[in-house]
Amino acid sequence: MSGPLERPDAAGRFGDYGGQYAPETLMPALKELTVAFEEAWGDASFVDEYRRWLTDFVGRPTPLQHTERLSAELGCEIWLKREDLAHTGAHKINNGVGQALLTARMGKPRLIAETGAGQHGVATATAAAAFGLECAVYMGTVDIERQHLNVVRMELLGCEVIPVETGAATLKDAVSAAMRDWVRTVHTTHYSIGSVVGPHPFPWMVREFQRVIGEETIRQFGETQPDHVVACVGGGSNAMGMFHPFAGAGVDLVGVEAAGEGLDGPHGAAIVGGSPGVLHGSMSMMLQDDDGQVLEAHSISAGLDYPGVGPEHAYFAQNGIARYVTATDADALDGVHLLSRTEGIIPALESAHAIAWIANNREELVGDTVVVCLSGRGDKDVDVLAKSMFPFEEGERSLPGRRSGRYGGSAGMGAKRRSDPYPSRP
Numbered sequence: 047m048s049g050p051l052e053r054p055d056a057a058g059r060f061g062d063y064g065g066q067y068a069p070e071t072l073m074p075a076l077k078e079l080t081v082a083f084e085e086a087w088g089d090a091s092f093v094d095e096y097r098r099w100l101t102d103f104v105g106r107p108t109p110l111q112h113t114e115r116l117s118a119e120l121g122c123e124i125w126l127k128r129e130d131l132a133h134t135g136a137h138k139i140n141n142g143v144g145q146a147l148l149t150a151r152m153g154k155p156r157l158i159a160e161t162g163a164g165q166h167g168v169a170t171a172t173a174a175a176a177f178g179l180e181c182a183v184y185m186g187t188v189d190i191e192r193q194h195l196n197v198v199r200m201e202l203l204g205c206e207v208i209p210v211e212t213g214a215a216t217l218k219d220a221v222s223a224a225m226r227d228w229v230r231t232v233h234t235t236h237y238s239i240g241s242v243v244g245p246h247p248f249p250w251m252v253r254e255f256q257r258v259i260g261e262e263t264i265r266q267f268g269e270t271q272p273d274h275v276v277a278c279v280g281g282g283s284n285a286m287g288m289f290h291p292f293a294g295a296g297v298d299l300v301g302v303e304a305a306g307e308g309l310d311g312p313h314g315a316a317i318v319g320g321s322p323g324v325l326h327g328s329m330s331m332m333l334q335d336d337d338g339q340v341l342e343a344h345s346i347s348a349g350l351d352y353p354g355v356g357p358e359h360a361y362f363a364q365n366g367i368a369r370y371v372t373a374t375d376a377d378a379l380d381g382v383h384l385l386s387r388t389e390g391i392i393p394a395l396e397s398a399h400a401i402a403w404i405a406n407n408r409e410e411l412v413g414d415t416v417v418v419c420l421s422g423r424g425d426k427d428v429d430v431l432a433k434s435m436f437p438f439e440e441g442e443r444s445l446p447g448r449r450s451g452r453y454g455g456s457a458g459m460g461a462k463r464r465s466d467p468y469p470s471r472p
């Protein structure tokens with residue numbers, strides 16, 4: 047068993063995982079990026095500028111909020127690290143600003159990115175606008191449909207959204223398309239990966255840009271520390287940003303992957319339901335068949351709909367530094383309603399997986415202190431949520447407000463109700 051690593055080894059590996067599995071044409075760019083990031087991160091003036099942007103533009107530090115009603119309902123003390131209150135509505139902006147600043151320092155005029163939920167795309171487009179960089183974002187057509195609000199936001203910010211129709215037309219395919227663009231344009235373009243995935247130095251660099259989440263949380267707690275820290279895991283950037291500063295200090299770190307329709311059906315749980323393999327430039331855990339072909343992932347949340355996971359999470363899992371669990375699509379929907387109803391906060395479907403895991407495992411947590419990384423807000427998910435609350439037949443039109451939801455509201459016109467698994471206490 048090994049402990050957490052301050053940084054990967056010279057080959058970019060976290061133990062068995064990580065590395066650089068990239069085409070020859072990208073190797074010089076990866077080397078250039080590694081040197082550029084190393085120099086920048088060791089340069090106090092760059093770090094000061096990055097921190098200034100986090101304060102003035104992003105609005106950090108984000109609050110660490112104690113929940114009254116949710117804690118009472120679930121029987122443990124739950125604190126929310128409010129990344130949903132960061133500029134643009136999710137943690138992705140911490141990394142977006144960091145990589146845009148680095149792009150400007152490297153003298154490259156163009157930024158590209160992939161996006162699933164649209165939050166990394168919006169963060170990149172936002173930072174590109176603020177730094178005067180040209181910007182293009184690759185997005186699967188399935189995600190364009192389910193995260194339409196963020197498409198409009200990116201276009202408002204002057205960014206070109208490039209639809210990707212290959213494969214399942216979701217996050218994996220958007221990453222592949224962005225990598226193909228980067229191979230062609232590497233001299234003028236920086237590829238800002240949105241999570242702790244990809245070839246070295248991305249998993250390390252994105253973790254460093256996100257570690258502010260965990261560092262702030264430790265400071266905000268003061269002398270006492272939580273018993274458990276819980277975060278959803280797609281590629282794993284909000285979780286790693288939260289976990290790494292806590293790692294090795296005796297706090298139970300819980301990463302919640304997307305179980306989709308259940309682990310026997312389509313899902314996105316690369317650690318719990320996957321095996322070691324190479325995806326998008328690094329060795330990690332991933333969903334694959336017996337021939338090593340990548341399997342399509344599934345999650346109701348676009349940001350967790352990915353068949354891989356960052357290599358440092360694979361290392362954390364292998365060495366017991368964090369544990370990895372799952373929540374299904376239905377759990378996540380319940381999690382959205384639970385937090386909305388008890389605390390007046392509509393979380394992103396991604397973050398709702400973490401809330402749902404706590405609700406489902408409350409017996410194990412009785413009386414404990416639990417911090418949840420509330421990675422983003424749920425505005426982007428209202429279409430998906432509306433469909434789950436107000437299912438009606440194809441061609442039938444109705445105002446959602448006139449229908450009965452699963453969680454109350456006036457009697458509707460036959461909308462199906464699921465029972466509320468977390469009914470309010472009287």
Ligand SMILES: Cc1ncc(COP(=O)(O)O)c(C=O)c1O
Nearest residue numbers: 241280281282283284349421422
């Ligand atoms: C709000 C939110 N949370 C979580 C994620 C998952 O990404 P990661 O695992 O890198 O934090 C996303 C991805 O788009 C997201 O938008």
